[in-house]
Amino acid sequence: MLKARVLTAIALLAGLLAAVFLLPASGWLVLCALVCGAAAWEWGGLAGFERPLRMSTAISFGIACLILGVLSGLVSGATTGAGILVPLYVISALFWVFVVPVWLVRKWTLSNPMLASLVGFVVLVPTSLALVHLRALGPWVMLAVMAVVWVADIAAYFSGRAFGRHKLAPSISPGKTWEGAIGAVVAVLLFGFGVLTWQGASNPGGAMVVAAGLVLWTAISIIGDLYESLLKRQAGLKDSGTILPGHGGILDRIDSLTSTLPLVALFVVLLAR
Template identity: 60%
Template sequence: MLKTRIITAVLLLGALLGAVFYLSPAGWLLFCAVVCVAAAWEWGALTRLPRAQRVALALFLGAACLLVGLATGLGGGQMRAPWPLAGLYLLSASFWLIALPLWLRRKWQVSGLGAAAAVGLIVLLPPALALAHLRQLGPWLLLAALAICWVADIAAYFSGRAFGRRKLAPGISPGKTWEGVYGAVAGVLVYGFIAITWLFAPAWTPAGLLLLTVALVALTGLSVVGDLFESLLKRQAGLKDSGKLLPGHGGVLDRIDSLTSTLPLVGLAALWFVR
């Protein structure tokens, strides 16, 4: 199993790097739409939709990603209309920051096509568009944003295994611990300051340092929340993985669950700070 996971991870990373650096803007937007379709198909399984409705939902969200991306200029070399992206990012941020803590506490379930489509649109469409948006601003900026979740996952895994004692959410994901979260925060803080310094070479001020620290801690927390949300849906659906597309890793949603909650916030910050 470990060998399979490593081989799949290496192949995925190679495919991602090739797509990020060599696809045209239109090709990358199409790639993002395909990822959205695959994730929406698995989302349909997690929300227990019948096959025909899963197909319809996946095609709807993929088409929405393409249409919004083209309308805002993400399929070309320059953004024309950022306001639809800003609205979707704010909707996503409100969902993850306000609704999700209560959702995890109450353990609500998604029932029916209408609820699955509405929540799926909030969970899947903004991060798919953020992938296209951040790559338009620069491939290294996109990879730096993705690496926030990668660093958080790796640091949480090793710190949890070494020091994990107190369970984070035993009724949702018994393997996660508070010590793992603390390790993730520490790892992301170290990585984040290095990445920001390398990408932008800012003139650090006390206020800037404080703002970046708060932002990195918040993104780490959101990555954990995204992971817990998918774990809750899998537990409610009686599934171990969201799918079987990626040998040793499960499905697409198993690999991007943390990104669904963090990328829209990074995209929103990019709209404000990056020109």
């Protein structure tokens, strides 16, 4: 299992880097739309959709991503029209910051197909468009944003294994601990300030503002992870899919990105105004 996990991770990273640096903007949009559709198929599994509804959900989400990417100008690599995505990013931000924490506490389910489809759209489509948007700003910008989440995930795993004693959400994800969450925060702070120092970037508002933003970023990424864990537990599934050997499904790999990328994209748009 470990060997399959490592080989899959290497293949995924190599494929991601090749796509990010070699594909034209239109090709990247198509790829993100395909990933959105594949993730929507897995979402349908978590929601208990029958095969026809799962297929229609996957196709419609992928098409929606393509259409919005074209309308916003991202298909050509421009970001000047990305402002039309602000309402979608705002809805995503409100969902993750205010709705999901309550959802985790009350353990709501995706029992209503219409509600499940709407929630799936809010979770997946803004994330896919944010990937296109951030890549249009620069491949390294997008990778740096994703790296923050990866650093948080890796640090949470290893610090949790080494020091974990107090469960973070035992009824949702027994393996996650408060020590792991603290380790994630520390690692993200070190990584974030390290990147800023390396780039010689100024810290608008001061170090405390940057630190608060990184802590919030980490917290939201953990919420995204816990949310998918809850849905999998309710669906009786260990993984969202089997497409990635050793890693499960696409949703298993992007759970923390779904909660963070749209918020970062929203911040970028608002900062540019």
